[in-house]
Amino acid sequence: MKNIFLKSVLICLILFSCSSENENIEMPAEMVDVTTNRQPTGSSANDLLSNTFFKKLVVEIGYIEGFKPSQTAINNFKSFIESRINKSEGIEFITKQIPATGKTTYTINEIDEIEKQHRTQYNLGNKIAVWALFVNGKSSGDTNTKATLGSAYFNTSFVIYQETINGFSDSAFEPNRTILETSVINHEFGHILGLTNLGTELQSDHEDPQNPKHCVEEDCLMFFALETGQGMANMLSGGQVPTLDAQCLADLKANGGK
Template sequence: MKNIFVKVVLVCSIFFSCSSETENITDNETGEITNVALNRQATGASANDLLSSDSFNKLIVEMAYLEGFEPTTTAINNFKSFIENRINKPEGVTFITKEIPTTGKTEYTLDEVVDLEKEYRIQYNSGATIAVWVLFIDGKSSNDTSSGSILGSAYWNTSFVIYEETIHGLSDGTFEPDRSLLESSVINHEFGHILGLTNLGSDLQSDHEDEEHPKHCNEEDCLMYWAAESSQGIGNMLSGGSVPTLDAQCLADLKANGGK
């Protein structure tokens, strides 16, 4: 077992970033103008848009991975099930997976993550369709420390990054979790933040926000719990061999905001 595994933080850092009200890009082939600023708002700002069908009746999930760091099929399928079980989109959910070139970097600042999205993201909100971007990256976060590593970060209202290389280093070894289990846990957790959990755009229906770790659930068995930087904390979440699920309180928050 790699020593860092007992120190890693399972869940994410959340970034609250906003863009200007209008930031247009033009499609060179069709001439269509898209205001990408709608997809560059604060984390959780589109929770109701994603959960309900009031403004958008279809979702496109664009998943990009750097060469050699494609997520497992099991993790992708688990992510699809998680989405479909939580959101109301009568026109369905479409998933797009694509490879993008490696950069040669070994670690990434958030600004560098954002630069990759700006260069390679194609799907944005359009008409009655809302779009989400997920990047699986071939390096670690520049915010890693000697006591913990970041596995994922939700940084805009429809964007999050998974530090796939770090996940590779912490899985599939002796006494380490299955890679698809670790991937699924982190992916679903990050998407939970995009859906407004906890108290991040989906209002609390009960008092369950962790005071010591804001925007996370205080229930240790919940997907949205902030796992401590210890082997005990991580082991408790993954020892059962299944992906952690949302507890009743987080589910109530989503349902009250238009979800299932």
Template sequence: MRKKFFIVLLFSVLLWGCSTENESIINDGAEGVKENRKPTGASANDLLSDNVYKKMIVELAYVEGFEPTEEAKNNFKNFIKERTFKPNGVELYTKSIPTIGKEVYTINDIVTIENEHRTYYNTQNTITVWALFINGKSSKDSDSSFVLGTAYYNTSFVIFEETIRELSNGTFEPERSLLESSVIHHEFGHILGLTNLGTPLQTDHEDADHPKHCNEESCLMYWAAETSHGIGNVFSSNKIPTLDSQCIADLQANGGK
């Protein structure tokens, strides 16, 4: 039997080195929202610190019928509070969007949905994040690999909720809220600039064989969390993986906690 791989895809890494494709995404959208149309990791310091933005709003949108669990939403908000300085608070607004008649989504499809439905953008004192939970599958899926999440802008990521549901809450599968939280935190970690993706390394802990991931096996940002073997190890303790001390030191040096 072929081993199936659960992939948390960092789309921005795939785009880097292909400037034409990157620019075609970044330049999409109206002039007034360009601060939310930068490469993944570009706003790491703004998200982590209170130098410019004192408050964060997360706009969590989901296709009807694919809302994440309350546990995952609460875990995400707590994760943000644990790692960022936002003295005026972190607010999470949840909304549903109409069912979309697609079974497979490209990243440009995801961008189109954001352009149509996102309502919160950066203001003078508030930075905003868009998180989309969607039906259907990623166009990057194959017979042996599945994309669970993608960070594609400096303040945007998508979670393939339908795929997560197919891979959780069954025998020998992780609890759904744990899998959701792991993928959400991993993608948000990339938006915070981990690993070496806008938040500079304080020690040499980027995995040379798996760029933009931590080389510490127990870390949330370790690459093996993206494979069936790695996920089995992560969830054997029935806990959400956490950042290791090296990733935390990186965030702290870039304005975070």
């Protein structure tokens, strides 16, 4: 009887030991709940900004063949993230090329289909993941007077219309391409962080009534021009990437950011 009891205790100890050692082992990809990355834009702002639950951020950059953003723009984006969010286990960037689609315009539904097919990084354990897609062609919503440069469409997903950015930069009287790329990338990630009044609560009244979910301050990164191209040249005429104004920074800090 004594031997049976000791064997039972030993088995329990072995099982407990295995469970403890495997707590952080990632689940198979097919078991990941992708719906946590398909929520309204801005709804994961606190999860991204704070270190409360998610300790690490993975940014997956997918780009259509021939439309990869410049390495300088990627480095600038990483610096922007590091200056705004708290992640004790750091930030990791992954890049992947996506075959040409043959399209010249994209609806958001078509952008979503590309994400479904090619995205590999999702929230898992203490890791939160963001998907950034760079495409050829333009938005299906473009008009003769307005061009969409980028769009945040889920809580951890945004698209940059790289071909449109290329057409708006590096020619006479146009902004430097890397500066424009960086500005639009940071602007769309700002929406993912809940700016302006998009999941990160306002600490002061600075939402643009004419362009909701954007900052009213014309020199702020979250001014609407960086999304639509209207008046964008004036913002970038100084040759510098716009920064967040004091009011947007206060919003982020109040929601767990730096």
